[in-house]
Amino acid sequence: MTARSGPDPNRSLVGASASDAKLAENYLRAFGYLPEDVPLQSDSGRAAVRASQAMALLATTGDIDEATRTVFEQPRCGFPDRQGVEDPRSGKSLTSVAEFVAFGTVWDHAVITYRINNLSPDFDQNRQRALIRAAWERWAAVVPLVFQETTGAPDIEIRFARGSHGDGSPFDGPGNILAHAFFPPPNGGSLAGDAHFDEDEQWQDGVRPGGFDLFNVAVHEFGHSLGLNHTSVPNSTMNPFYPVPSTPAADDREGVRQIYRRHIWAASLYRDVLGRRFDDGGLDFWVRKLFSNSSPEQVARGFLYSLENSGRIATDLYFTLLDRAPEPAGLDHWRTQLAGGLGRQSAIVAFLDSAEYRGKYPADDAFIDSLYRRLLRRPPDAGGYRYWKDMMKGGMSRYEVARGFVLSDEYCRAYARGLYRNYLRREPEQAGWDGWTGRLKAGLNHQDAETGFVASPEYQNAVVSWW
Missing domain, CATH: 1.10.3130.20 (Phycobilisome linker domain)
Known part of the structure; x- marks a missing residue:
């Protein structure tokens, strides 16, 4: 979208009302556009507003107009949009978000377990469990990963919580932040891959007025659990603003396939060498081999001489x-x-x-x-x-x-x-x-x-x- 003409992009937000400035500051700090030690009323603060407008596909004026205010108040994922924003003057990183938002990690195995620690009281819990399982299957249809629910120690924990809930990223009550998730290990430590849903929201089955669709939000959050960041591409599952397409779009598919290219290669050996679909345990075995310093040649020989x-x-x-x-x-x-x-x-x-x-x-x-x-x-x-x-x-x-x-x-x-x-x-x-x-x-x-x-x-x- 072409930015409309407007005031000098380098001036600060001097003209912003106190309520607009507070709304902007909270949003920009929460979603990785502006670090705590950089004032909103600065050139960098104005640059942060423009960056948030670009993510929402708005005209990048740097002004807090009505469309920008709407975005700042829109229900969305709590995962930060940006990591490593640079100060245009110093070239140094402006963001100081937690390490778990660093991009580039991937699960080093193919069978990924999850445990549902609790569910919402808002509607039938068996249905919620089915929707969570179906959300994982949307990603399993795109890349060769196997998602298995467990009651034991899992790779990924899923839970509903209110306010501050022990992960350093408190929820904000009804509206705005709906949920958040963490990238795969080593980012996030014990929280790696975990997905949390704000219990102060009204959860429901389906996109309609009065609440938020658990399935829709879960598909998006699980994309983060697999290593995908937010995108400004419209009609993509990993766009941060609710609701999003519940079926990963071309942009989402390309991203997750690049992340899991080694998994895809191992699964392709089953198809092209053995002439069949992979079995879960076998794929998990070979993917672990690839991530434990076995070369592609060694893995390929394992298939050819099996x-x-x-x-x-x-x-x-x-x-x-x-x-x-x-x-x-x-x-x-x-x-x-x-x-x-x-x-x-x-x-x-x-x-x-x-x-x-x-x-x-x-x-x-x-x-x-x-x-x-x-x-x-x-x-x-x-x-x-x-x-x-x-x-x-x-x-x-x-x-x-x-x-x-x-x-x-x-x-x-x-x-x-x-x-x-x-x-x-x-x-x-x-x-x-x-x-x-x-x-x-x-x-x-x-x-x-x-x-x-x-x-x-x-x-x-x-x-x-x-x-």
């Missing part, structure tokens, strides 16, 4: 090469071998050299033809067919022939191209394609090549927008 993925590879080889489902003993054997470090291409060669495969193609010419069709996915060309037939006549074993196909430029190039398409959702650039093809021809395990793709910065960045 018993689950190894079983998927082995099952696929049975169907692709032997045209049947695996028997339990055989599946267990190959799954164990692959999880122990055997490369997928080595398993392919072993299948092709097996007695069962020999029984399917006892003649050398049929064996060669099958390799073209099953591995290269095309009929044999005359020159290539003749080459391999001559090699077998000269004494080359089936094992060596199969290995020659699996390490051929054609097979490795096709496999590398598939990695680009499957994981990066694009066609390969020539230099990268040539590089991966060369490494595969030199014997790089297929699982290690996949590790390189899913641990790459390109994939890690891309999955945030694909979630």
Whole structure:
């Protein structure tokens, strides 16, 4: 919004009435625009008014006009809007808000527990509990986090309180501040993530006159509990002024996904490597690994060489090469071998050299033809067919022939191209394609090549927008 023309923006609030000045001072100090040691009647005080007007998308005049007074009295979240405001003269921070409002923290696990310490007497408590659960689910639909209510020691405590309630941020009675919440650890110490609702408000189910919608306010506050700050973007859940959209908007989704990008990456490995949705305990395990100094490469290898993925590879080889489902003993054997470090291409060669495969193609010419069709996915060309037939006549074993196909430029190039398409959702650039093809021809395990793709910065960045 373009600011309208007005008085000199550098003059102080000399003309403000005493009641307007007091209203402005209380608001600006409460929401992080003006520290206690900076007077309202100063250039910095006028700058603070302009900053609060910008957050509310008003003309940034620095005057306390009717629209600005309305904002100062509007029901809203008690979480400060600004942290680290700079004095235009000194360049030093003007805010001295508590440490818990510092931005940038994130939960270092995926299963986040909450405990409801008490509920409001204003309406049915079972319904309140359901609304709180539904508010968490709005964020679980945006990022791979699991919210579980507990009666034990929680990550997040939720409670209703009046006035001063032990967190250094007292409520103000009916109206204005409705609730507040704290960022994830380490900010806030024992209060990290906690959400408090002002019991002096009239809480209700639904946005309508006479009270405040618990669900609407909870969705907003839980955004703070996850690490989101306020935004001036209109129609966003993290706008500070009640009511807000109860479904996180594009601005909210982009912000929380950037905060939880490592969680999204781990969850994406379940989807893209294992072909399924994450299980709660497994995701929590891998996210904790990422936050305890395990590298993306180590976590990716954990997925690629897991018993689950190894079983998927082995099952696929049975169907692709032997045209049947695996028997339990055989599946267990190959799954164990692959999880122990055997490369997928080595398993392919072993299948092709097996007695069962020999029984399917006892003649050398049929064996060669099958390799073209099953591995290269095309009929044999005359020159290539003749080459391999001559090699077998000269004494080359089936094992060596199969290995020659699996390490051929054609097979490795096709496999590398598939990695680009499957994981990066694009066609390969020539230099990268040539590089991966060369490494595969030199014997790089297929699982290690996949590790390189899913641990790459390109994939890690891309999955945030694909979630």
